[in-house]
Amino acid sequence: MHIEPSFHKRYHKALRDTAMLKAVKNGTGRLRGQRATAIEGVGAERWMEFRNRAEAIRLHVIQHLDQYLEQLVDNVIKNGGHVCLAKTGEEAVQYISELAKKKNAKTILKSKSMVSEEIHLNPALEQQGCNVIESDLGEWIIQLAGETPSHIIAPAMHKNRFQVADLFNAVSEEKVSTEIADLCGFARKYLREKFLGIDIGITGCNFALADSGAITLCTNEGNARIISTLAPTLVTVMGMERILPGLEELTVMLSLLARSATGQKLTVYNTLSTGVRNPEELDGPQEFHLVIVDNGRSKQLGTKYEKILNCIRCGSCLNACPVYRNIGGHAYGWVYPGPIGAVLSPLYQGMDKYGELAYATTLCGACTFACPVKIPLHDMLYALRNDKVELEKTGGLVEDMTYKGWSAAFASMSRYRFSIGMARRFQFPLVKAEKIAYGPPPISDWLKHRDMPALPKKFFHEIWRDMKKDGKE
Amino acid sequence: MKASLFVTCIADIMYGDVGKSVVQVLRRNGVDLDFPEGQTCCGQPAFSSGYYKEAAIVAKKMIEVFEKSEKVVIPSGSCAAMIHHGYPILFANDPIWKKRAEEFVAKCYEFSQFIVDILGITDVGATFPKKVTYHSSCHMTRILGVEEQPKTLLKNVKGIDFIELPYFFDCCGFGGTFSMKMADISGAIVEEKVENIIGTGAEVLVGSDLTCLMNIGGRLSRRGVPVQVMHLAQVLDQGGGKNAY
Numbered sequence: 001m002h003i004e005p006s007f008h009k010r011y012h013k014a015l016r017d018t019a020m021l022k023a024v025k026n027g028t029g030r031l032r033g034q035r036a037t038a039i040e041g042v043g044a045e046r047w048m049e050f051r052n053r054a055e056a057i058r059l060h061v062i063q064h065l066d067q068y069l070e071q072l073v074d075n076v077i078k079n080g081g082h083v084c085l086a087k088t089g090e091e092a093v094q095y096i097s098e099l100a101k102k103k104n105a106k107t108i109l110k111s112k113s114m115v116s117e118e119i120h121l122n123p124a125l126e127q128q129g130c131n132v133i134e135s136d137l138g139e140w141i142i143q144l145a146g147e148t149p150s151h152i153i154a155p156a157m158h159k160n161r162f163q164v165a166d167l168f169n170a171v172s173e174e175k176v177s178t179e180i181a182d183l184c185g186f187a188r189k190y191l192r193e194k195f196l197g198i199d200i201g202i203t204g205c206n207f208a209l210a211d212s213g214a215i216t217l218c219t220n221e222g223n224a225r226i227i228s229t230l231a232p233t234l235v236t237v238m239g240m241e242r243i244l245p246g247l248e249e250l251t252v253m254l255s256l257l258a259r260s261a262t263g264q265k266l267t268v269y270n271t272l273s274t275g276v277r278n279p280e281e282l283d284g285p286q287e288f289h290l291v292i293v294d295n296g297r298s299k300q301l302g303t304k305y306e307k308i309l310n311c312i313r314c315g316s317c318l319n320a321c322p323v324y325r326n327i328g329g330h331a332y333g334w335v336y337p338g339p340i341g342a343v344l345s346p347l348y349q350g351m352d353k354y355g356e357l358a359y360a361t362t363l364c365g366a367c368t369f370a371c372p373v374k375i376p377l378h379d380m381l382y383a384l385r386n387d388k389v390e391l392e393k394t395g396g397l398v399e400d401m402t403y404k405g406w407s408a409a410f411a412s413m414s415r416y417r418f419s420i421g422m423a424r425r426f427q428f429p430l431v432k433a434e435k436i437a438y439g440p441p442p443i444s445d446w447l448k449h450r451d452m453p454a455l456p457k458k459f460f461h462e463i464w465r466d467m468k469k470d471g472k473e
Numbered sequence: 474m475k476a477s478l479f480v481t482c483i484a485d486i487m488y489g490d491v492g493k494s495v496v497q498v499l500r501r502n503g504v505d506l507d508f509p510e511g512q513t514c515c516g517q518p519a520f521s522s523g524y525y526k527e528a529a530i531v532a533k534k535m536i537e538v539f540e541k542s543e544k545v546v547i548p549s550g551s552c553a554a555m556i557h558h559g560y561p562i563l564f565a566n567d568p569i570w571k572k573r574a575e576e577f578v579a580k581c582y583e584f585s586q587f588i589v590d591i592l593g594i595t596d597v598g599a600t601f602p603k604k605v606t607y608h609s610s611c612h613m614t615r616i617l618g619v620e621e622q623p624k625t626l627l628k629n630v631k632g633i634d635f636i637e638l639p640y641f642f643d644c645c646g647f648g649g650t651f652s653m654k655m656a657d658i659s660g661a662i663v664e665e666k667v668e669n670i671i672g673t674g675a676e677v678l679v680g681s682d683l684t685c686l687m688n689i690g691g692r693l694s695r696r697g698v699p700v701q702v703m704h705l706a707q708v709l710d711q712g713g714g715k716n717a718y
């Protein structure tokens with residue numbers, strides 16, 4: 001999938017894609033509605049308690065990340081697994097590619113993993129001749145379409161059932177109808193057969209438990225559980241921050257994750273897997289590899305953005321975001337869209353590449369309030385903008401001039417009153433019936449979609465003076 | 474009770490009438506109100522764009538202007554939120570100004586918050602027999618935490634037919650410079666808001682933030698939708714009130 005380098009062009013393309021926008025509005029509308037119902041069920045106060053606890057757990061883990069990582073790695077190895085600590089995405093891809101070569105793997109089945117999308121794992125494996133199949137329904141749909149996920153938990157949210165039927169019919173021998181039940185039925189049958197010939201299974205990781213080395217996988221389709229049961233060689237790819245101390249913390253996170261993501265009380269399948277099978281066990285992998293990916297994460301530790309590592313990838317901030325709802329996920333450009341993506345992309349991939357995303361927000365704060373682990377997303381968006389101004393010494397030429405001029409004028413009442421007086425005097429060519437509908441840049445941008453009231457005959461400070469004169473003071 | 478009005482730049486420049494209504498409503502309800510000279514803007518435009526230094530220059534000026542005020546009333550949720558949430562960030566590393574900012578923050582109230590929480594009044598005695606809906610602005614509800622006060626005041630207006638706006642908590646798409654920088658996304662968001670407003674069948678849209686109202690009102694005007702847009706103070710100023718002049 002070709003990705004247009006300019007955010008401006010990407011979102012304009014999105015704004016023209018009416019089918020996609022309709023699907024995204026439906027999808028996000030449903031998810032946030034379900035979430036709201038779930039929270040109502042819990043009660044606002046208790047929900048807040050839950051969030052506070054979850055935040056505290058995540059903060060604690062991130063503050064002691066080195067310790068927990070060490071404990072996790074020790075336990076995975078004790079359980080008979082192998083661990084790869086990958087500093088970069090390339091290192092992780094290389095490790096898995098070499099493993100696939102060594103195993104002479106033909107068929108690789110995957111369950112949903114955003115980190116694998118982040119490090120571009122599939123193309124690398126495909127290039128060396130592996131048949132990589134996504135087993136999560138949404139992931140499989142976008143794989144068939146040759147696209148990337150547009151939503152963290154619903155990767156094919158941007159597609160409607162007609163588009164999905166077209167994709168399925170391209171690989172199906174019999175005609176698949178556009179009915180949801182038929183579509184699901186076909187996907188189930190098609191993918192089930194693939195599970196049997198599996199050489200390597202690759203899963204993501206919702207949470208890794210440090211005290212046992214167990215990997216928690218949450219799916220509604222059960223596909224990750226099948227993979228972790230059937231694959232002779234199992235690879236789990238995880239972001240280095242996705243750790244919890246143990247089961248007690250997991251129970252809190254699981255109930256928050258499900259409710260925030262889809263409004264479910266609990267995800268349908270919650271699988272805890274400790275890696276390789278014991279000699280007396282009949283199933284489970286014979287070999288287990290845990291690939292822990294840094295790829296820009298550790299450099300957030302100790303910075304004002306550290307809390308971004310609290311994220312549990314529930315997708316709730318996407319559904320809450322008015323910008324996401326109106327442009328969909330692909331416009332953001334990197335794997336993680338929405339508010340979390342607008343913060344993560346510049347932090348992990350660089351301001352030069354994704355700095356624009358810090359401006360792809362109305363700063364309404366809906367994301368921060370939707371976040372189950374209380375990441376102050378909108379504060380971080382402010383901070384990123386400030387970083388741009390301070391570190392790059394410019395927020396753009398026009399902006400630099402505007403705000404320097406603004407602060408000079410607005411720090412002094414006389415200069416302020418003089419400037420607004422001038423504006424009132426010279427607005428007349430633009431005013432018609434007390435409003436402005438056409439004008440030069442930059443107000444032309446405002447006027448594209450709305451009118452602007454003309455500056456009135458009297459400013460408030462003049463009205464105040466008159467009120468005083470009238471003896472109403 | 475003594476209080477000072479921080480009318481905000483948007484009200485001073487664009488909506489003098491709103492300022493006038495604020496004054497009238499507060500005075501009718503027993504407030505001894507003054508309007509300190511030297512006030513301009515809370516600094517939000519620069520702060521939101523990442524220009525903290527420039528914002529701090531103007532913010533310091535406001536702190537000085539209101540130094541002697543006992544309480545400060547602000548008819549704009551986002552400006553009040555800027556002071557409460559933004560000033561501590563601006564002066565986090567400046568102990569002297571941090572302290573002065575904290576003192577300022579502690580006495581700043583949004584208009585409806587001041588009436589309900591400080592004056593303890595939930596019915597100002599206004600009359601407004603119209604079908605009305607209310608847009609909850611983002612910074613006022615989420616950052617300042619003032620959500621119910623304006624609605625309480627509205628619902629107690631005599632003759633009013635209050636209809637809850639679907640998705641009242643959704644952003645209107647203004648977002649400061651966002652509305653110009655990403656005009657087309659902003660346009661799509663405000664269109665959703667306008668559709669929801671039309672759906673209520675309300676004659677009047679009320680809000681507590683003039684920039685949001687300018688955005689929504691501008692879209693309504695462009696589409697020729699005959700919904701009137703009013704600041705809460707203008708509604709509370711209707712029908713004389715109990716201590717009308």
Ligand code: SF4
Binds near residue numbers: 316371
């Ligand atoms: S930032 Fe918060 S709301 Fe967004 S995906 Fe992460 S945990 Fe969920």
